[in-house]
Amino acid sequence: MKIQKFEDLIAWQKAQTLALQIYKTYAPLRDWGFKDQIQRASVSVSNNIAEGFGRNSLLEYIRFLYIAHASCNEVKSMIYLSFGLNYISEETQNELIEMCNEEGRIINGLIGSLQKLKPNS
Template sequence: MAIQKFEDIIAWKKAQDLAVEVYALFSKSKDYGFRDQICRASVSISNNIAEGFDRSSHADFKRFLYIALASCSEVKSMLYLAERLDYVNSEKATVLKDKCTETSKIITGFIKALN
């Protein structure tokens, strides 16, 4: 059965969940530059999946999936930094980094399926 809408894509759902958690975790951060960057990157994951889904070709969709994958790596990298800066405790950082890894694996599988 083919996916009919982007809301059915598991990677999109996981990315949305990740963005909600990132926003909740950093919403009170006074490091506005850091907060803005990690929140924007987290939102970029699901937005690029959605935008790519409505493109006219598999090649376009894959390009946007690669952008989503890169945004996921950006969020993960920033979580390492957040941990080093003591913006987040190690346990929470690990949970979110694991969610980034899981989302990345799903996106990568989706890219392979489109090949």
């Protein structure tokens, strides 16, 4: 089954869920700089998946997926920092980290599938 639109990608759907959870979790936070950065990074995950899907070449698509994966790691790093700063509980940290880990695995799987479609160079 060929995916016709980025909204059908599980990677994009899960990234949207992650971004929504980040927004909800950090909504009360008064550290505006931190909040802005983690929100932007979380949105970058799904946006790069969507943007890559719309590109004209497989290599560009894969490149955007790598950027999405890097943004997911940035979110993870900030989650650890936010726990260290006592912005979130350990339970919340663990839940968010697991969401990031799952998203990373899904993106890596998508990258692997797409790389198999690349013509041999």
